[in-house]
Amino acid sequence: MTRIVRTVAELRQHVRAWKAAGEHVALIPTMGALHDGHLSLIRLAQTKVQRTVASVFVNPKQFAPHEDFDAYPRGEARDAQLLETAGCDLLFAPSGAEMYPQGFATTINLTGVSEPLEGAARPQFFGGVATVVTKLLIQAEPDIAVFGEKDYQQLQVIRRVTRDLDLPVEIVGAPTARAEDGLALSSRNAYLSAGERAAAVALPNAMKAAIAAVRAGGRIDEAEAAGKAALAAAGFRQVDYFDFRDADDLSRLGPDALNEAKPRLLAAAWLGKTRLIDNMGF
Numbered sequence: 001m002t003r004i005v006r007t008v009a010e011l012r013q014h015v016r017a018w019k020a021a022g023e024h025v026a027l028i029p030t031m032g033a034l035h036d037g038h039l040s041l042i043r044l045a046q047t048k049v050q051r052t053v054a055s056v057f058v059n060p061k062q063f064a065p066h067e068d069f070d071a072y073p074r075g076e077a078r079d080a081q082l083l084e085t086a087g088c089d090l091l092f093a094p095s096g097a098e099m100y101p102q103g104f105a106t107t108i109n110l111t112g113v114s115e116p117l118e119g120a121a122r123p124q125f126f127g128g129v130a131t132v133v134t135k136l137l138i139q140a141e142p143d144i145a146v147f148g149e150k151d152y153q154q155l156q157v158i159r160r161v162t163r164d165l166d167l168p169v170e171i172v173g174a175p176t177a178r179a180e181d182g183l184a185l186s187s188r189n190a191y192l193s194a195g196e197r198a199a200a201v202a203l204p205n206a207m208k209a210a211i212a213a214v215r216a217g218g219r220i221d222e223a224e225a226a227g228k229a230a231l232a233a234a235g236f237r238q239v240d241y242f243d244f245r246d247a248d249d250l251s252r253l254g255p256d257a258l259n260e261a262k263p264r265l266l267a268a269a270w271l272g273k274t275r276l277i278d279n280m281g282f
């Protein structure tokens with residue numbers, strides 16, 4: 001079985017022993033409820049380094065009080081089994097008290113890339129993510145850390161924090177793993193009813209259509225409006241954003257995205273009680 005450690009001291013013992021033997025180490029941070037998207041990050045890490053460490057920690061600091069921290073899917077035995085099958089060397093599963101001991105008072109906050117989109121919809125989110133990811137990187141001392149492009153803004157935020165704080169780690173982005181119909185795999189897909197799951201494919205479809213329209217010379221504001229209308233027609237009750245943005249700093253684009261160096265379409269929308277996010281490059 002993939003070994004499970006719960007303290008920073010045990011985690012460092014393993015990682016330092018591997019490094020002393022000349023092996024390189026990858027950290028793959030997760031919140032558990034693992035699916036093939038997470039396992040694709042482990043497989044990517046295994047092509048780059050000899051040792052992989054997955055962390056599972058449902059981080060309370062990135063959930064606002066009204067969000068789904070309590071309902072978030074959990075299942076350590078299943079997660080450990082999947083990690084074993086994937087050949088992951090170590091599972092770091094700290095308690096809340098190990099991560100945030102009594103009196104914990106430090107938050108990593110950033111501006112710029114963290115502010116629009118997810119930052120606007122979830123004001124507490126990136127401070128919580130930046131704080132826990134910075135801690136995990138300091139705790140595990142990995143050579144590389146792998147994050148999914150599915151959470152594209154999160155990946156850009158983590159790249160920014162790592163650069164700003166001179167953290168000695170290479171951040172690797174991994175492509176989005178999708179279900180056969182195109183829906184991005186996500187732990188929160190488990191919240192969808194069968195009917196909602198069938199409707200959810202409208203999200204990647206609307207995004208593909210918007211990108212095709214812009215590629216064909218359409219205006220980006222018109223493609224964004226058409227995408228939002230398609231989601232409403234498919235039963236999405238609210239669209240938080242459906243925006244073409246600069247792929248690096250997520251700033252707004254001019255009217256013709258094709259003139260921009262690197263456009264990316266990012267979207268978040270609600271199907272019933274479930275909030276789905278996705279993004280696509282050109």
Ligand SMILES: Nc1ncnc2c1ncn2[C@@H]1O[C@H](COP(=O)(O)OP(=O)(O)OP(=O)(O)O)[C@@H](O)[C@H]1O
Pocket residue numbers: 029030031032037038040041146147148149150151174175176177178184185186187188189
């Ligand atoms: N479909 C996917 N393809 C690639 N990476 C993914 C995918 N889903 C999640 N990841 C990545 O796995 C890591 C852990 O994510 P997390 O545990 O939050 O899973 P999640 O499925 O994104 O859950 P949630 O439903 O909370 O968004 C992150 O780096 C995330 O980007």
Ligand SMILES: CC(C)(CO)[C@@H](O)C(=O)[O-]
Pocket residue numbers: 029030031057059062129132133151154
């Ligand atoms: C990066 C992360 C593990 C931090 O809690 C989380 O935001 C996630 O699962 O994407």
Ligand code: BAL
Pocket residue numbers: 062151154
């Ligand atoms: N997958 C990013 C973590 C979150 O949405 O809370």
